[in-house]
Amino acid sequence: MDVPLPRGLREEAHAPTFQAFLAQYPPSPGPLQLNRWICVDEGRPATRWGPQARNYQATLAFGDRVSTSSATACGPVAALTEMLYQRGIAVELTAFHQLPAGEHTATFLRGSDGGRSEWGLGLADDPTSSALHAVIACANRLLSS
Numbered sequence: 001m002d003v004p005l006p007r008g009l010r011e012e013a014h015a016p017t018f019q020a021f022l023a024q025y026p027p028s029p030g031p032l033q034l035n036r037w038i039c040v041d042e043g044r045p046a047t048r049w050g051p052q053a054r055n056y057q058a059t060l061a062f063g064d065r066v067s068t069s070s071a072t073a074c075g076p077v078a079a080l081t082e083m084l085y086q087r088g089i090a091v092e093l094t095a096f097h098q099l100p101a102g103e104h105t106a107t108f109l110r111g112s113d114g115g116r117s118e119w120g121l122g123l124a125d126d127p128t129s130s131a132l133h134a135v136i137a138c139a140n141r142l143l144s145s
Contacts, residue, residue, distance in 0.1 A: 006097040006108050021121070030140025032089065034132060035059040035066070039076070051075070058083055076128050080135050090114055091139045098127055107134035113142045 005021055036059035053072045056079035060069055069086060073079035081091050094117060095110035107122040107130040120138025124130040 006095065008095060008110070030137075031063050031143060032084075032136055032140050033061040034080070034136050035061055037076070037080075037129075037132060040070075054079075056080075056083075060084075060087070062087065062089075077131050077135060080132055084135075084139055089139055089143070091135060091142065093135075096131075098131065105130040107131045109134045109138055111135070111138040111142065116142060116145055118142050118145060 005017070036057075038057050040055040040057055042054070051074045053074055055070065055072050056076060057068060057070050058080065059066060060083065069083035071079040071082040071086070073082055077093070077096075081093065084091055090113045091111040092114070093109055093111050095108075097108045099106050099108075101123060104123050104125055105127045107127070108119060109122075109131070110117055110119050112118075118138055118141035120134045120136070120141055122130040122132065122134030122137060124133055
């Protein structure tokens with residue numbers, strides 16, 4: 001699979017290719033895991049034009065602690081970062097790149113906890129899952145650095 005890396009990531013990681021990036025930034029579970037994700041009101045009809053807040057729920061595990069979180073936001077990534085913030089895990093997204101990767105979608109994002117910045121990678125069958133996995137990967141890198 002050959003996926004072009006975003007320029008900032010390519011320079012920082014010293015990884016000219018996607019395969020080199022995977023070798024340097026292997027996906028690892030880390031202490032934080034996303035176990036279940038749903039949009040509670042996915043079938044709700046729109047009541048006005050433009051983006052509208054939706055209600056999301058997730059089952060998040062942090063070490064041995066597993067619990068359900070909820071957030072209302074205009075999109076899944078915003079909802080997940082809010083859920084993490086409610087748990088004291090700050091992830092502010094500063095870069096977001098999403099590309100087709102064969103039959104999958106690759107999401108590269110850079111996040112900051114206010115002191116450090118890290119890249120995260122999500123690779124999944126659909127763009128939303130890919131983005132959510134990238135947020136979790138970035139949060140785990142921030143937690144472990």
